[in-house]
Amino acid sequence: MSILIMIAQFLVGLSLLVFIHELGHFLAAKAFGIRVKKFYLFFDTFSKRLFRFNYKGTEFGIGWLPLGGYVRMAGSIATADDSDPDEDADVPPAHRYGHKPVWQRLIVMSAGIFMNLLLALLVYCGMFLYYGRNQVAVFGKNAIILPGQLGLQAGLQPGDEVTSINADSALYEDELLSTHLMHGNTVLSIVRRQGKERVHLHVAVSPKIMQLVADKGLTQFFSLKAGFQVDSFFTNVDLRRNQAFKKAHIIALNGDSVRSYNDFIIRLKENEQRQLYLTVIHDGKTSTMLAHRDKDGHIGFSLNTNLPVFKPERVSIGQSLSAGSTKVWSTIAQNSKGLSQLVSGEVKAKDGLVGPVRIATLFSGHFEAKRFWGLVALLSTALALLNVIPLAPMDGGVMAVLLYEAVTRKPVSRTFWAFFYLAGVVAIMLLSGYVLFNDIRALHQVSS
Structure with a gap:
């Protein structure tokens, strides 16, 4: 279905x-x-x-x-x-x-x-206008990231703190997921703990990796540390608590991204009658597994007290026109840069060209407006x-x-x-x- x-x-x-x-x-x-x-x-x-x-x-x-x-x-x-x-x-x-x-x-x-x-x-x-804009509330405030496989390839490490992307620390979620990441020459300013010292670094990400991020999804690059962690949960393998994933971070449920505790609760309610496939990041690796509810319909997880990842803001008609125009222009620039990278050979055709079959898979298995x-x-x-x-x-x-x-x-x-x-x-x-x-x-x- x-x-x-x-x-x-x-x-x-x-x-x-x-x-x-x-x-x-x-x-x-x-x-x-x-x-x-x-x-x-x-x-x-x-x-x-x-x-x-x-x-x-x-x-x-x-x-x-x-x-x-x-x-x-x-x-x-x-x-x-x-x-x-x-x-x-x-x-x-x-x-x-x-x-x-x-x-x-x-x-x-x-x-x-x-x-x-x-x-x-x-x-x-x-x-x-309808949804508002989500400002990234944690940038410059110990925004701890959880790198995925592509993030590890780029040189990121678990526990790195992002202070800015392309020298910009005042970001909105829509910018984070498009303009500032989905093109080449992306530079992340980070703070990395080395013993008792905090070292400031700049990580330049190659256009090839960014093209893979655009194709495979942002969570394969990194995920911001959300407001909750997995403590333990039952799997359908042996119905015992899986301690191997203690303190893993949930980033998606049944293929839909999860960025906050409230987001996770909404996804659980939407999938009450479905099997639960949790995507988590643990030790820099992304894994997807079939979770099992207990007799009360719960899975185990625990909250932490981190700052909220996103701060919702309402916008006026004028602000929506400005943000919408910027979004259209940045999308044009992003696609144009992708075409130029294809022509120059910087990105291989098999990685950069996406047809109707893969486009169709971008739509969810259930409708989300x-x-x-x-x-x-x-x-x-x-x-x-x-x-x-x-x-x-x-x-x-x-x-x-x-x-x-x-x-x-x-x-x-x-x-x-x-x-x-x-x-x-x-x-x-x-x-x-x-x-x-x-x-x-x-x-x-x-x-x-």
Whole structure:
């Protein structure tokens, strides 16, 4: 059942992203008087579709192939290579895409990208307004970290105290999980106890490790010492107290991160009817195990008196707009840096390219609104950036041709467009095949 919920969330999120993107093209085309013949969510390949209806001369529908969507405009570039040159003969030239000025066509083609960025901004602003922002309350105040496997590789040690990240000690949780960690050249300022001395150090983390952190999760790098520890708990192995994990720190329950005692209690209530899989950090190692409740439904753990990890803050509309804009921009910068590292070879393609299979696994096996909308905003920004790449038939490829026309003041030939379009389609198909293979291989490695 959890797999079905995960897939359903992925399809709903994908549908929203595609619909908003194509809506941008549709609204811009209508604004310039261009006749829109089709508006489809997903592709109606081989003329097969799940649903359709006509309204004011436009066919709206849902295709059966969930790999995107499209808006078919009269006199579009795609029409120029159709086998029937008179397909749009019934449309006056003034209402055809190809007869519009270059600047109008550029706006029409970039409108989908703009709408995806606008969606991300609105979602982030709404989340900040509804949930507020969690300031990291312990930075500069003995913020003890528990390094995971990637953190140990970077040179961190259990008991290190983080004072700042990239020279910034005033951090919010959303920054900690994205801007300040998910790109290269990250520098952690730490205090390490060596005997009776406190030594101040700066740990530089390589882009390769940060890429692995982005792929495998922040807890594989480090976890802030939360407000409670495991004292002991029953496992399903022998129903005896497992002393091997005494004073381990719970960082996730059934795959959902746990950052505080209250967070842990909420997760327990959400999983009352499910088996409990606890992810803990102990001696620098991350382990996941099946926990066992006692007859009263409890598992053993003990509290400590550390400072709270996060301090919740309410934000105004103006603050949410500022924080949302910063979040969108930092996500663009993060993804752009990732693309440049792929091109330069700093990050291998098998580590940096993530396809729909692994994206789907980012959604939880049960619905959580904050997590769902956060992923929608993140993927919407990524989709906008992806469509800037100058490959036909993506928006970036069409925009590159239009910019060429604007500079040379003459349209490209039909032959050039045909080869450019074909080359783009072949490149996208090959890349999609590689990404899909890479996704399946990565999942197989995790399961084994």
